[in-house]
Amino acid sequence: MEVIKEDKNTKFSFNKLMDIISGIFTPIINVLMAAAVLKGILMILVSTGVLLETDGIYRILYTLADSFFYYLPVFLAYTMAKKIGTDRFTAILIALTLLHPNITEAFESGNGLDFFGLPVKPVTYASSVIPILLAILLLYFVEKPLDRYLPEAIKGFLKPLISMIIVTPITFLVFGPMGTLISDALAYAYALLYNFSPMLAGICLGFVWQPMVVVGLQWGMVPVIMNNITVYGADTILPMLGPAVFAQAGVAAAVSIMTKDKKLKSIGISSSITAILGTTEPVLFSISIPYKTPMLAACISGAIGGGIVGYFKSKAVSFAFPSLITMVVYMGEGFTAFLVSCILGFIIAFGLMFVFRFKEKDVLEEEAVE
Numbered sequence: 001m002e003v004i005k006e007d008k009n010t011k012f013s014f015n016k017l018m019d020i021i022s023g024i025f026t027p028i029i030n031v032l033m034a035a036a037v038l039k040g041i042l043m044i045l046v047s048t049g050v051l052l053e054t055d056g057i058y059r060i061l062y063t064l065a066d067s068f069f070y071y072l073p074v075f076l077a078y079t080m081a082k083k084i085g086t087d088r089f090t091a092i093l094i095a096l097t098l099l100h101p102n103i104t105e106a107f108e109s110g111n112g113l114d115f116f117g118l119p120v121k122p123v124t125y126a127s128s129v130i131p132i133l134l135a136i137l138l139l140y141f142v143e144k145p146l147d148r149y150l151p152e153a154i155k156g157f158l159k160p161l162i163s164m165i166i167v168t169p170i171t172f173l174v175f176g177p178m179g180t181l182i183s184d185a186l187a188y189a190y191a192l193l194y195n196f197s198p199m200l201a202g203i204c205l206g207f208v209w210q211p212m213v214v215v216g217l218q219w220g221m222v223p224v225i226m227n228n229i230t231v232y233g234a235d236t237i238l239p240m241l242g243p244a245v246f247a248q249a250g251v252a253a254a255v256s257i258m259t260k261d262k263k264l265k266s267i268g269i270s271s272s273i274t275a276i277l278g279t280t281e282p283v284l285f286s287i288s289i290p291y292k293t294p295m296l297a298a299c300i301s302g303a304i305g306g307g308i309v310g311y312f313k314s315k316a317v318s319f320a321f322p323s324l325i326t327m328v329v330y331m332g333e334g335f336t337a338f339l340v341s342c343i344l345g346f347i348i349a350f351g352l353m354f355v356f357r358f359k360e361k362d363v364l365e366e367e368a369v370e
Contacts, residue, residue, distance in 0.1 A: 020080075020083055020084065023082075024076060024080050024083055025079070025222060028076075028079060029321075031068060031075075032068060035064075035065045035066075035067075035068035035318075036318040036319050036320035036326065037320060037326055037328055038061060039065040039066065039318045039329075040317065040329040040331065041328050042062050043317060043318075043331075044328055045058075069127045069229075069318075069319070070099070070126045070127060072129070073095040073099065073125060073126075073127075073128055073129075073131070073132040074099070076095070076129060076133060076136075077091040077092050077094060077095035077135075078092055080136040084140050085140070086139050086143055087143060087163070089160070090160040091136045091139060093160075094132075094135055094136070094139065094164060094167055095135075097164075097168055098125035098131065098132065098171065098172075098176075099125055107122035107123070113172075115169050118173055120173060121176065123172075123176035123179070125176065126230075127226055127230045128183075128226075129183075129223040129226055130175075130178070130179030130182050131171060131175040131178070131179035132171075134171070135168075135171040135175050138170060139163055142162075142166050143159060146162060147159065183223055183227040186223065187224055187227050187228060190237065198310035198311060199311045200310070201236075201310050202240045202303075202305075202308070202310025202311070203306055204303075204306075205237065205240045205241065205244075205306050206240055206243055206244050206302035206304070206305055206306020206307065207244075207300070207302055207303035207306070208299075209241050209302060209306075210247075210248060210288070210299060210302065213281070213284060214284055214285075221237060224237065225237050225319060229316075229317075229318065229319055234317050234332065234333075235316045238316040238320070238322060238330070239314035239334065239338045240306040240310055242309065242330070242341065242345070243301065243304070243306055243308070243309065243341045243342055244299070244301075244302030244305070244306065244345065245275060245280055245302075246275070246276065246342040246345040247298040247299075247302045247305070248275045248283040249273075249276045249283070249346055249349075250272075250298070250345065250347065250348070250349030251287065251288060251295075251349045251353050252267075252268045252269075252271045252275060252283045252294075253269070253350055254268075254297075254349070255268040255353065255358070256269045258353065258354070258357075264287075267286050267287065271283040271287060276323065277324055278324075293353070293356040293357065293358045294358060296356065297349050297352035298349050300349075300352060301344075301346075301348040301349035304344065304345070304348055305342065305344050305348075308341040309334070309341045311337070312338075314330065314334030314335065314338040314341075315332050315333045315334060316329050317330075317331075327339070
């Protein structure tokens with residue numbers, strides 16, 4: 001058990017919550033991005049006439065790419081169960097129940113379902129995030145007393161049986177509708193800001209995105225993004241994040257030129273490359289946070305680029321965090337503005353570093369002492 005512990009003196013903290021959220025999404029992020037890139041490539045091939053939607057190759061590859069997003073609750077059930085220390089196979093079975101054809105057909109037919117007379121609200125569980133996370137969290141607390149009190153001779157089969165019978169109906173009756181309400185509320189709050197001023201929304205998100213990554217808050221945006229793609233077929237949040245990502249690459253590149261220290265120079269070059277490829281943590285934790293001014297330069301640059309993206313209303317047609325290798329996901333409305341803003345994000349952050357400068361000796365001395 002990794003995060004939720006038996007120790008009564010251990011308090012549940014914000015950092016632990018962020019650790020849980022990060023541990024849920026991090027293991028699947030590479031597969032998620034691979035599926036998104038494949039989906040984006042297929043959309044381009046169809047739009048250019050290279051493939052038809054009726055072609056066998058398209059239908060097979062599109063199903064491959066789309067299956068990840070459709071069965072996302074199954075992936076999340078596994079990673080959530082692994083992270084908090086509950087039974088993974090029971091978690092997976094609960095997720096599969098939400099997506100079973102009998103359930104989806106009943107919801108789509110309009111006939112509805114009930115459980116002992118209680119009406120089950122129709123909810124789209126495919127690609128959903130919140131209901132399954134709440135379900136697996138409940139599963140942990142249901143399994144806890146069963147582990148303690150069930151006799152060993154019958155615990156093996158009785159524990160998952162009782163757990164599923166308790167958790168699954170509650171998920172359908174409570175967590176499904178609750179997840180819909182939460183997703184709708186988050187999407188509504190973002191929509192208010194975006195509708196008020198897309199440029200202002202881009203400036204705000206572009207400025208705070210990388211600090212959010214530092215504390216793990218970026219995962220809290222994933223349900224909103226997934227909800228936007230599911231409901232509207234595209235998302236406006238992801239493009240606003242691109243300039244902030246490339247800005248981190250820009251400050252790392254600047255530091256690699258400005259520093260005389262060979263170790264820091266090497267870190268700057270390598271972390272700049274990883275940032276361009278979509279992973280900014282190496283820059284954040286080795287350069288931006290320790291030296292402070294790189295973070296300020298990157299945030300300012302990200303805000304400028306985010307404002308441009310918001311103004312031109314760029315969109316992502318599938319889920320993939322911005323990077324050089326996921327550009328195909330953004331090749332829709334406002335792609336030119338998105339591409340230009342990412343380039344500007346890099347250039348402006350690079351230039352600002354020569355204005356702000358930084359003191360490398362303090363951090364290097366601290367590292368030497370450590």
